[in-house]
Amino acid sequence: MRLRILETAHDLLNRDGRDAVTTRAVTSALHIQAPTIYRIFGDKQGLLDQVALHGFSAHLATWTGWTPGADPVESMRQGWAMHVEWGLRHPQVYSIAYGDPRVGSSSPAADAIDAILRTQVEQAAADGVLAVPVEVAVSMVRAAGVGVVFTLLAMPSDARDLSLSERIRESIFAAVFTDRSPGADRGGAAMQLKRELEGATALSPNERALLGDWLDRLVQ
Structure with a gap:
């Protein structure tokens, strides 16, 4: 579930910008409840931080x-x-x-x-x-x-x-x-x-x- 949330938030970010990454948008796309996001990431800033790290993962994998x-x-x-x-x-x-x-x-x-x-x-x-x-x-x-x-x-x-x-x-x-x-x-x-x-x-x-x-x- 954590990976699915990150990928969904990452897609929203790239397509529509930072303001599009809301708890409501992510939960609606995945058909989950908001507490699931809070339990995994703490708050919206925690989600955004992990989305950025997830977005950097491919870059980091090529630079050791x-x-x-x-x-x-x-x-x-x-x-x-x-x-x-x-x-x-x-x-x-x-x-x-x-x-x-x-x-x-x-x-x-x-x-x-x-x-x-x-x-x-x-x-x-x-x-x-x-x-x-x-x-x-x-x-x-x-x-x-x-x-x-x-x-x-x-x-x-x-x-x-x-x-x-x-x-x-x-x-x-x-x-x-x-x-x-x-x-x-x-x-x-x-x-x-x-x-x-x-x-x-x-x-x-x-x-x-x-x-x-x-x-x-x-x-x-």
């Missing part, structure tokens, strides 16, 4: 994140392109995932995408090519990517300049990443060391936290 031996920065370029393409193809789902900010939390769909992004960024840190702290990098890439999608969605489909996405991506990546050359700035080395601190046993938790704070300040 970094694999051993892969270049994390190049993988992020591919992930960025997939993310923007998905948002433009599914604006209603994307708007539920990212268009309703909530202080202290986000939608399950956005959380799932962020988890993949964080994996990529952490690997970049481990490889010594991250120039800023992990959380800063995740926030910068996320903000830029979401901004690109909503900016393009606001344009007439036949007038969208898709090169905007690539230009913004490369600008953000230039600020977030460094290179592995001997002359690379100290940020990459600092973030690589911070990443290695997680498994260090020679230092106490307080010492690791203090050293991590110092390393963050080096790249600010």
Whole structure:
């Protein structure tokens, strides 16, 4: 029943927009009672959140994140392109995932995408090519990517300049990443060391936290 509700709500969303996803519309289509929806999803927002996650499932299934031996920065370029393409193809789902900010939390769909992004960024840190702290990098890439999608969605489909996405991506990546050359700035080395601190046993938790704070300040 849960899957049937999600698929019905997803169809309503794509066909008629967010306002069409009502408890009455879903229950009428499935010939069920409203308490069934409340029992499974809690409330309408809970249903919408799960519809967005359901809508992202096909996208997530094709993007598993970094694999051993892969270049994390190049993988992020591919992930960025997939993310923007998905948002433009599914604006209603994307708007539920990212268009309703909530202080202290986000939608399950956005959380799932962020988890993949964080994996990529952490690997970049481990490889010594991250120039800023992990959380800063995740926030910068996320903000830029979401901004690109909503900016393009606001344009007439036949007038969208898709090169905007690539230009913004490369600008953000230039600020977030460094290179592995001997002359690379100290940020990459600092973030690589911070990443290695997680498994260090020679230092106490307080010492690791203090050293991590110092390393963050080096790249600010």
